[in-house]
Amino acid sequence: MAKESKSIEEILWDSANKLRGTVESSEYKHVVLGLIFLKFSNDKFEERRKELVEEGKHKYLEMKEFYNMKNIFFLPEESRWSYIIENSKQDDIPLRIDTALHTIEKNNPALTGALPDNYFSRLNLSISKLSALLDTINNINTIKDKEQDIVGRVYEYFLRKFAIAEGKGKGEFYTPKTIVNLIAEMIEPYKGIIYDPACGSGGMFVQSIKFIENHHGNKKEISIYGQEQTATTYKLAKMNLAIRGISANLGDIPEDTFGRDQHPDLKADYIMANPPFNQKDWRASNELIDDPRWRGYDVPPASNANYAWILNMVSKLSENGVAGFILANGALSGGGEEYKIRRKLIENDLVEAIVIIPRNTFYTTDISVTLWILNKNKKSREFEVNGGIKRYRNRENEILFMDLRKWGSELEKQFIELTSEDIAKVAQNYHNWQQLDGKTNYQNVPEYCYSARFEELQKNNFSLVPSKYIEFVDRDSSIDFDKEMKRIQKEFKVLLNEEKQSQDQLISAFKTLGYEL
Structure with missing residues (x-):
């Protein structure tokens, strides 16, 4: 049987992995993704350069305006891939790559703050391994297949692999694509402003655009805003969006959303977010007490930022805005200020759906997490899709609970x-429950979903734990425990006998060789 050939992503990953050992994965992801960005930018640049030649515009070949007008980055001579490859075996190749990236950023304002800064020179990379990686990337034509989005595929693959490699407590720059897809399919970001207050590497934005493309919407009718605190992750996001030609306002600099909100007056039609779970010490006890984002609610506790993230998003929603975001399960039932805020959110009829996500879905944590859907206008919602009007007549004073803990398939065995x-x-x-066009095919299903009325929420002290509402079948009540224990006893006896036989055979083998155990 012929061995299955490796994908471009796998070949690149194998080559990049050779850098490990001397360089941490948290560092070398910027090396690898920086190089992929450089190759992709060069392929687009050369394609545009060829167009200009064919149009007889030779005198414009070195004018960046004739590249920028097509959303293509202009590359000075020392930033072109051919120059990098010509010098790939030289000892100073790390410096040349750093210079290439710096020069591209300087010549293209849209990339300000996006590219790795002086990474290659300071990491003491093996020249032979770096050269081998350059050769591998050199063999990839990133724009050959317009439909396949090769560089987008590679980027997505690498971000996921790096998140897995960095493991728990790290890799917070990445939200699994299937979770982002779930949020997009539920809140349907067709048209308007999309906001992510903790945007990581920009995955929410990428999948939002893909959602629009898959549903034949118009990307030009979407505006993107975000913010990210970690400087290296901020660069990842800007690169990730740049290679896909997605324009976004991520703030002027990487900055803490609470300490320095760079979009204070923003009103978003859609919010998609995966903020840090159970973030401690997000503010000093006497800071942000009078912040306008909490107006009408209690001040979120300084010990945990979960409800600060929620209220930040509530404050950013337009009058018909919808938010979908991930939080740790603890936010469903906390006491103190969290209880007061949660109660007020429910009384204000903002909470629309609570969805328990399967465990081990995230690469960075194994705690249970929940998808929240908030809706500023649960009375009605409509928007144009493919020339027609799509309408939802939502349920007021009800919350849909869904439990997906037993859903999903295995990925990479862990x-x-x-x-x-x-x-x-x-x-x-979810959309059936929302009563599409005034009609519904929704019904409560044991161990899956339940639509809870306000009175039920009130009776349960405004807890949002789904198991308090979804019916669960008591399968233990029908079990004959005596019969079951006898079955287990019988199986255990067989296992013990097999183990005894193995021990006897091992002792006998040693005796044959003249040794006693």
Whole structure:
């Protein structure tokens, strides 16, 4: 049987992995993704350069305006891939790459703050391994297949692999694509402003644009705003969006959303977010007490930022805005200020759906997490899709609970991911519940979903824990425990006998060789 050939992503990953050992994965992801960006930018630049030659515009070949007008980055001579490859075996190649990236950023204002800064020179990279990686990337034509989005595929693959490699407590720059897809399919960001207050590497924005493309919407009708605190992750996001030609306002600098909100007056139609879970010490006890984002609610506790993130998003929603975001399960039932805020959110009829996500879905944590959907206008919602009007007449004073803990399929033997079929079923169930065009096919299903009325929420002290509302079948009540224990006893006896036989055989083998155990 012929061995299956490796994908471009796998070949690149194998080559990049050779850099490990002397360089931490948290560092070398910027090396690898920087090089992929450089090659992709060069391929687009050369394609445009060829167009200008064919149009007889030779005198404009070195004028950046004739590249920028087509959303293509202008590359000075020392930033072109051919120059990098010509010098790839030289000892100073790290410096040349740093210079190339710096020069591209300087000549293209849209890339300000986006590219790795002096990474190659300071990491003491093996020249032979770096050269081998350059050769591998050199063999990839990043724009050959317009439909396949090769560089986008590579970027997505690498971000996921790096998040897995960095493991728990790290890799917070990445939200699994299937979770982002689930949020997009539920809140349907067709038109308007999209905001992510903790945007990581920009995955929410990328999948939002893909959602629009898949549903034949118009990308020009979407505006993107975000913010990211970590400087290296901020660069990842800007690169990730730049290679896909996605314009976004991520703030002038990487900055803490609470300490320095760079979009204070923003009103978003859609919010998609995966903020840090259970973030401690996000503010000093006497800071941000009078912040306008909490107006009408209690001040979120300084010990945990979960409800600060929620209120930040509530403050950013337009009058018909919808938010979908991930939080740790603890936010569903906390006491103190969290209880007061949660109660007020429910009384204000902002909470629309609570969805428990399968465990081990995230690469950075194994705690249970929840998808929240907030809706500023649960009375009605409509928007144009493919020339027609899509309408939802939502349920007021009700919350839909869904439990997906048993859903999903295995990924790389240690993670769970929701399949495209899972996502479609969950989104359809949610939209059925919303009473599409005044009609509904929704019904409560034990161990899956339940629509809770305000009175039930009040009775449960405004807890948002789904198991308090979804019916669960007591399968233990029908079990004959005596019969079951006898079955287990019988199986255990067989296992013990097999182990005894193995021990006897091992002792006998040693005796044959003249040794006693």
